[in-house]
Amino acid sequence: MYQFYWCDMSEQQISQLLGEFDYIVVGAGSAGCVLANRLTEDPGIKVLLLEAGGRDWNPWIHIPVGYFKTMHNPATDWCYLTDTDQGIAGRRLQWPRGKVLGGSSSLNGLLYIRGQHQDYDDWAALGNQGWSYREVLPYFKKSECQSRGADAYHGVDGPLRVSDLRLRREIADRFVEAAQQIGIPVNPDFNGERQEGVGYFQQTAHNGLRCSTARAFLHPVLKRPNLTLLTHAHTRRVLLEGKQATGIEFEHNGKRLQARAKREVVLSAGAIGSPQILQCSGIGEPEHLSSVGVECLHPLPGVGENLQDHLQIRLVFKTLCKTLNDEVNSLIKKLAVGLQYAFYRTGPLTLAASQVCIFTRSRAGLDRPDIQFHMQPLSADKPGEGVHPFSAFTASVCQLRPLSRGYVKILNADPHQYPSIQANYLSAKEDQQVAVAAIKVARQIAEADALKAVITDEFVPGRQYQTDEELLEAARIFSQSIYHPVGTCKMGNDELAVVDARLRVHGIKGLRVADASIMPLLISGNTNAPSIMIGEKAADMIKEDHRHG
Structure with a gap:
């Protein structure tokens, strides 16, 4: 026992x-x-x-x-x-x-x-x-x-x-194709000989x-x-x-x-x-x-x-392609999703946190990838709060090896009292520069032919953010931890x-x-x-x- x-x-x-x-x-x-x-x-x-x-x-x-x-x-x-x-x-x-x-x-x-x-x-x-x-x-x-x-x-x-993965959607396939169109190679195994490239997570x-x-x-x-x-x-x-x-x-x-x-x-x-x-x-x-x-x-x-932690900058794009938003927002389709999982253990209920992964470089001259993309065929303001009422996908990007450092410190002797957690995100100048460059890479992918044909709008952060100063502001506002x-x-x-x-x-x-x-x-x-x-x-x-x- x-x-x-x-x-x-x-x-x-x-x-x-x-x-x-x-x-x-x-x-x-x-x-x-x-x-x-x-x-x-x-x-x-x-x-x-x-x-x-x-x-x-x-x-x-x-x-x-x-x-x-x-x-x-x-x-x-x-x-x-x-x-x-x-x-x-x-x-x-x-x-x-x-x-x-x-x-x-x-x-x-x-x-x-x-x-x-x-x-x-x-x-x-x-x-x-x-x-x-x-x-x-x-x-x-x-x-x-x-x-x-x-x-x-x-x-x-x-x-x-x-x-x-036991789920594939058109918008994810298009994302993979778009990454290739801007020069990112296909990689079927991120845990093998090399990490750089685009492909599907395991x-x-x-x-x-x-x-x-x-x-x-x-x-x-x-x-x-x-x-x-x-x-x-x-x-x-x-x-x-x-x-x-x-x-x-x-x-x-x-x-x-x-x-x-x-x-x-x-x-x-x-x-x-x-x-x-x-x-x-x-x-x-x-x-x-x-x-x-x-x-x-x-x-x-x-x-x-x-x-240290990975800070992901979220970009959300509205699309003509149907995404999981459409399936979750329909009662009949939601029922079908449940039945698919119950009988076949496939479909949206098998969804990992992301479908497509990219490891690439934020700028030329680097000896190895320094940013990672997590692509989801859905979009939401926060997990658990429901998806958006329109077709959209999310492309989050993070700096792989941030220089910013924080701390965890207890506030008193009580072991039940949560400690102070200070991540100090984007406090290092290089982290700020990579954040700006990463948003630009995300937009390059979105503007490639495979995605440009179906994207109707950049919902987050929005095209009003253009200069480097504005993109850094967007990174500060539209970012979340990846919980690492x-x-x-x-x-x-x-x-x-x-x-x-x-x-x-x-x-x-x-x-x-x-x-x-x-x-x-x-x-x-x-x-x-x-x-x-x-x-x-x-x-x-x-x-x-x-x-x-």
Whole structure:
């Protein structure tokens, strides 16, 4: 039995139970589920997996387009909100993060992108031994069950299902053709030999159902006797004895409890949760901790710093082609969509966050792509608020490797209080220049023959934005996060590094971080696949260290 109900146990029984674990993993998300699976492959290793959210019972989690229902839903989403940000015209952005088994892999857009080879070589060049592309590729392949079959870049023996989209629409085909007409080559595999080009995304789905890390890695192993899962377990802090992590204090069913780890505590709570837990534990920048009433037990100034995210600039074009707007706005067609999915597991309900992807360069002379497009055959002001009452598609574009940096900082000692999240979008001059250039590339695609023939109007931002100054203003106003926060417990050896190349927290024994927060630099693309890779590699390093004592 993997779920324990504390009301039936005495405090002594609980204390005895929680003293039996070798490893405690905090967060059953994209990396945490992988860790729970791989660590318990050894029957001699006992693992406690703590998840602040609940079970993944909501049916919308498993229907691909269900992210419209699970994002911004407090039952499944932490519903974070950034601070006001002058870089985006003083706005605050919603940052969905999964609060459920599978974490953000249970409510993301299902897009499977690994990033560029050079991204990982850059990590290694910063002194992070073992993180070059050549060294991380085996972990991507280890996780993957690729529907197209195995090759030098893809695996078929892993639990994570990766498949082609089960929906095609004319406007998306036209978008692919238009990109080619302005010189962007076709690329059938963004995760293969090269990333640059235009083509269709692959998604983490199988037979029309989402394949979250909970479904892929966790559910198949829940009956292992050496794995204990606790849901609705909100971690308060890491327990420290001097410079040694010994366990976790958490809340469950209204009780404050402690669990002891004989070997290690591994934080996999994400780019917001992991630095928050460290800071609440007294690990962080001393002056900041003192200012919010937390005793500094271990000075580590980089905790919560180095925050990076992808900011997408939305362009919406009205079109003569019928789009998903027309299908969703018709009751009869909506019924047909439901029946198509029920009987064949195809159609609009299998829609990932986007259909078409482009990786290209914002200007000549660059050695690799620096912008990415996400094209959707629909348009809306915000997810979950309904599509527009006219035919339209969305072409969002983001800078892949922004220079702007933000932070995550707790506001007080209460672990339930959301931290301050300041992304500092478009604060770097180069980011502003790329934003302007990216809008121009989007307009070039729209003006190519394949699309020009069917586009009737640029609805967002609108043709009134023409000069570079006006386009930068449009970027500040008509932009949203793609929900790729990383970097707040960065890996490295510099003064802001939080973990070393083996993901061990600097200066603290028995404590690691394994999630997107350890990325020293944001990868060039969507972040779920890299987070799963981090879980795979972390598990191997932990088991290796376990074998060597």
